[in-house]
Amino acid sequence: MTLPPPAMYPVACEVNGEKRLVRVRAADILLSTLRDQLGLTGSKPGCENGDCGACTILVDGLPVKSCLMLTVEAEGKQLTTIEGLKNSPVQHAFVRYQAFQCGYCTPGFIMNCEGLRNAHPHADEETIRVWLESNICRCTSYEEIQHAVRDVFTPKT
Numbered sequence: 001m002t003l004p005p006p007a008m009y010p011v012a013c014e015v016n017g018e019k020r021l022v023r024v025r026a027a028d029i030l031l032s033t034l035r036d037q038l039g040l041t042g043s044k045p046g047c048e049n050g051d052c053g054a055c056t057i058l059v060d061g062l063p064v065k066s067c068l069m070l071t072v073e074a075e076g077k078q079l080t081t082i083e084g085l086k087n088s089p090v091q092h093a094f095v096r097y098q099a100f101q102c103g104y105c106t107p108g109f110i111m112n113c114e115g116l117r118n119a120h121p122h123a124d125e126e127t128i129r130v131w132l133e134s135n136i137c138r139c140t141s142y143e144e145i146q147h148a149v150r151d152v153f154t155p156k157t
C-alpha cells in the first residue's frame, strides 16, 4: 500500500525584508524551513528542544527559538535572521570583545541581544544577565559575551 503524500500548506511571511512564500508540512519547524528551503543557515540547530538558543531569530522584533515554532505559525509575520542584520552594533561588539570561540552559538546570542535592544533599549546589567540566560555557549565564552552586550547598552558620549 502506498501512503498518500503529506498535505502541504502555503505560508507567506517576510524574511529579512523580503516577501517569501514556502510550502510546508504541518509539523515542519521554522528552523528547518529557514535552513533547508530558504538557504539561511546562520540559525543553528543545537538541542532542537528549546534549551540552547542557537536557533534564535526575531519574529516581529522579538527573539524566538525557531526550533520551537512551527513554520505554519509564521504566516504573516516578519522574520529576521542573522543574515538580515546590517551593520549591527551587537555584531561589532562581539568582534571587539572576541565574544566567541567556535562561534556556533554566536548567531543565537546576537539575535537574542537584538531582541533585547527592541524590548528594553536601556537594559541594565541585571536585565541583560537574565535575558541572556536563554542561550548556552558550550565554549563558555560567557564573560566576553557579557562584556560585549553590556557595551552595546552603555551610552556613548
Ligand code: FES
Pocket (backbone or CB within 6 Å): 044, 045, 046, 047, 048, 049, 050, 051, 052, 053, 054, 055, 056, 065, 066, 067, 068
Ligand atoms: S536548537 Fe533551538 S533552542 Fe537549541
Ligand code: FES
Pocket (backbone or CB within 6 Å): 099, 100, 101, 102, 103, 104, 105, 106, 136, 137, 138, 139, 140, 141
Ligand atoms: S563559542 Fe562555541 S559554543 Fe559558544
